[in-house]
Amino acid sequence: MRTNFLLVVLSCALLLVGCERYSNEGTYREVSRITGGGNPKAGKETIRRYGCQGCHSIPGIRDARGVVGPPLDHLANRVYLAGELPNTTENLMHWIEHPHEIHPKTAMPEMGISDSDARDVAAYLYTLK
Numbered sequence: 001m002r003t004n005f006l007l008v009v010l011s012c013a014l015l016l017v018g019c020e021r022y023s024n025e026g027t028y029r030e031v032s033r034i035t036g037g038g039n040p041k042a043g044k045e046t047i048r049r050y051g052c053q054g055c056h057s058i059p060g061i062r063d064a065r066g067v068v069g070p071p072l073d074h075l076a077n078r079v080y081l082a083g084e085l086p087n088t089t090e091n092l093m094h095w096i097e098h099p100h101e102i103h104p105k106t107a108m109p110e111m112g113i114s115d116s117d118a119r120d121v122a123a124y125l126y127t128l129k
Contacts, residue, residue, distance in 0.1 A: 031076075031126040035089045038123025046117045047124060055108075059128055069108060075125045082106070092125065093118040 028040050044060065047053065053064030057071040078087050082102055085091040094101070096118040099108040113121070 027127050027129075028123075031123045035093075035119050035123040035126065038089075038119040038121075038126075040120070040123040040127050043120035043122070043124030046113075046120050050111050050113060050117075050121075052121075058125075060124075072125060073128055076127065076129045089119075089122055089126075092122045096121055 031040055032038055047058060047061055047064075052058065053061050053066055055066040055068035056064060057066060057073070058064035059073050075087075075092075081087050081091055082095050082099070085095065085102065093115070095108075097113050097115065098110060099106045100110055
């Protein structure tokens with residue numbers, strides 16, 4: 001009896017892990033599509049490389065507990081970016097690449113992020129629902 005119970009519990013756990021993996025892969029495919037080929041996995045590394053975690057708290061990024069900029073959790077569900085831009089891929093990439101063109105006095109620095117890197121960062125941020 002106890003063995004059967006353990007097998008049922010183990011089977012359920014494996015199914016849940018499989019569903020989570022499929023869910024993440026589906027999310028990654030979807031954000032790649034809406035960002036024009038952005039790679040969320042590469043975006044995660046790009047975020048670390050540019051040091052975004054120094055100013056922002058970002059789920060899934062190790063040591064990303066910054067408090068200078070806003071937290072980036074649930075970014076995919078937000079209506080606006082930077083307080084006024086509709087949340088679209090184009091606007092997010094523009095903000096990442098050239099924040100001073102949108103808000104000249106913003107504390108967010110111009111990091112010299114390429115279009116390709118901005119696309120990957122946007123793809124990762126759009127996985128944050």
